[in-house]
Amino acid sequence: MDAFRPSDALVALLRGPGPILALTGAGVSAESGLATFRGPGGLWEGHDPAALATPEAFARDPLLVWRFYAWRRARAAEARPNAGHLALAALERARGDVRVVTQNVDGLHERAGSPSVVRLHGSLWTLRCVGDGTEKEDFRADLGALPPRCGCGAFLRPGVVWFGEALPEREIREAFDLARRARLVLVAGTSSLVQPAASLPRIARDAGAYVVEVNPDETPLSASVDERLAGPSGAVLPRLAEAAGAAVDRTG
Numbered sequence: 001m002d003a004f005r006p007s008d009a010l011v012a013l014l015r016g017p018g019p020i021l022a023l024t025g026a027g028v029s030a031e032s033g034l035a036t037f038r039g040p041g042g043l044w045e046g047h048d049p050a051a052l053a054t055p056e057a058f059a060r061d062p063l064l065v066w067r068f069y070a071w072r073r074a075r076a077a078e079a080r081p082n083a084g085h086l087a088l089a090a091l092e093r094a095r096g097d098v099r100v101v102t103q104n105v106d107g108l109h110e111r112a113g114s115p116s117v118v119r120l121h122g123s124l125w126t127l128r129c130v131g132d133g134t135e136k137e138d139f140r141a142d143l144g145a146l147p148p149r150c151g152c153g154a155f156l157r158p159g160v161v162w163f164g165e166a167l168p169e170r171e172i173r174e175a176f177d178l179a180r181r182a183r184l185v186l187v188a189g190t191s192s193l194v195q196p197a198a199s200l201p202r203i204a205r206d207a208g209a210y211v212v213e214v215n216p217d218e219t220p221l222s223a224s225v226d227e228r229l230a231g232p233s234g235a236v237l238p239r240l241a242e243a244a245g246a247a248v249d250r251t252g
């Protein structure tokens, strides 16, 4: 027995019919070398999130906020998907009824081959004009030290969802819909603190889903899940994908 061996009930669900939802957070990218937000060594350690991740912060000090995101883009561009990302992509290929809903903005699920990721908090690789709202994708790692300007003259900002901002409507609607229909929910690498994403597992469980938390540490969700697999997602998710019969590349 070890701490992250799936139960027989979970293995049966992984092999059986019914949609699976994987809700992921920053912890899933930790083994790719990207810092999480909270906890020791997290991005918010020693920083006030309100000074970096709010529309007010960007309005007050666009250079500071841009520098933070320019650094994040560079780190994400260097990173590679790890065995956890690859396992979810393999599970999706093997079953066809698995969807990844992520709070992450790094693009690593997509780079691992997950075909239709629901991005709740936007993307580091999208830029949005603060003036006319137009969006464009830009995958260059280095866009310089100053926020670029839109054709209309206003600054372009990172296309991520900051505190106090609404999540993208289509994505949040789809995520709630997937939660209500899921038979199994894998909640991996999130502190389950940030709303509304944190409410998805409870909605799924109320609708009858079996909810599993994959996280080395306990979270506010831990007490109300059906099963906890207390290990790193890069080790646990490949086991789950293999239990479902998926061929997993563990190299990352």
Ligand code: BJW
Residues within 6 Å of the ligand: 024, 025, 026, 027, 028, 030, 031, 036, 037, 038, 039, 042, 053, 103, 104, 105, 121, 160, 161, 162, 163, 164, 165, 166, 167, 188, 189, 190, 191, 192, 193, 194, 195, 196, 214, 215, 216, 217, 219, 231, 232, 233, 234
């Ligand atoms: C591992 C691991 C390994 C480590 N393997 N695991 C009270 C109730 C309801 C809402 C609120 C409330 N008070 C305030 C709010 C609102 C607020 C909120 O939820 N705040 C909370 C902090 C309390 N929410 C919002 O503002 C949201 N919008 C909103 O509510 O809009 C309302 C509205 C409606 C209509 C019109 C207008 C407004 C928006 C939230 C946006 C969050 N944005 C950020 C930044 C995105 C851009 C960026 O990347 O910079 O999103 S904040 C940050 O937190 C980021 C993340 O996506 C998000 C979640 O973090 P996550 O992923 O859980 O990471 P961590 O670091 O917290 O946890 C990592 C976990 O991994 C840990 O548990 C580790 O143990 C684990 N781990 N290694 C597996 N190897």
